[in-house]
Amino acid sequence: MNTRTVTIHTGVRIRVPEHIQRIDTHSTHGWQMRYGQPTLFFSDGQGAGNGPRQALKRAVEALRQRIAELPAPTGLQKEISPNKQNDLPVGISGPILRHRPGRSVPECHFSVNLPRFGAKPLRRSVYIANQNTYSPERYQAALDSAIQMRREAEAQYQLDATEAKRRSAAKL
Structure with a gap:
């Protein structure tokens, strides 16, 4: 699976798989898993046993579970293009x-x-x-x-x- 390096609000760089996004605002910090519906948010939290890496581990585990259960997004066109000049199906x-x-x-x-x-x-x-x-x-x-x-x-x-x-x- 493709990964990328994300720099979080503390300056730490972390390797992150696709379908997981970092959310850093003034009021919240965490990881959002975007694979299927609904999206899930994993907060960094506070205190011992919490933090960005632990939240990322929870997000990756949820991503693994969704990938095991759901069909992969394909990107194949489903609807007829409005510019198509006939009513034949896609493809x-x-x-x-x-x-x-x-x-x-x-x-x-x-x-x-x-x-x-x-x-x-x-x-x-x-x-x-x-x-x-x-x-x-x-x-x-x-x-x-x-x-x-x-x-x-x-x-x-x-x-x-x-x-x-x-x-x-x-x-x-």
Whole structure:
């Protein structure tokens, strides 16, 4: 898991994992764990057995527990962009009309962007029909197939991202 060095209000530098933020104001000092909902605050407190390092340990333990229970945030786009000029789902473009060499009739297809965790996304085509065989039923069947491909790729991406996040949390 990525870490960074944070300088707290006393000038002490501490290595902190991602998803944990330092809060230092005139009235409060502590660590905020931001992974899932709700966020949790771990105060430095006062007296023996308290302080920034002990509060950070409690925050890291809470972070480990959340990572073990929750799916990892993926950053994949969920909603259709308002600038998209059609109502196709996220990751699907088309229909694209192209004329292949050696063919007398143009054909159309959907282009599907398949995300892969830790790798470049794949782009796949889903054939709809050619100019002579096109029908609303074939369009819908191809669209359903493209949506299913995208959903499966998103589900696999989520599994892979969660597995990677849990592996990295074990190193905390």
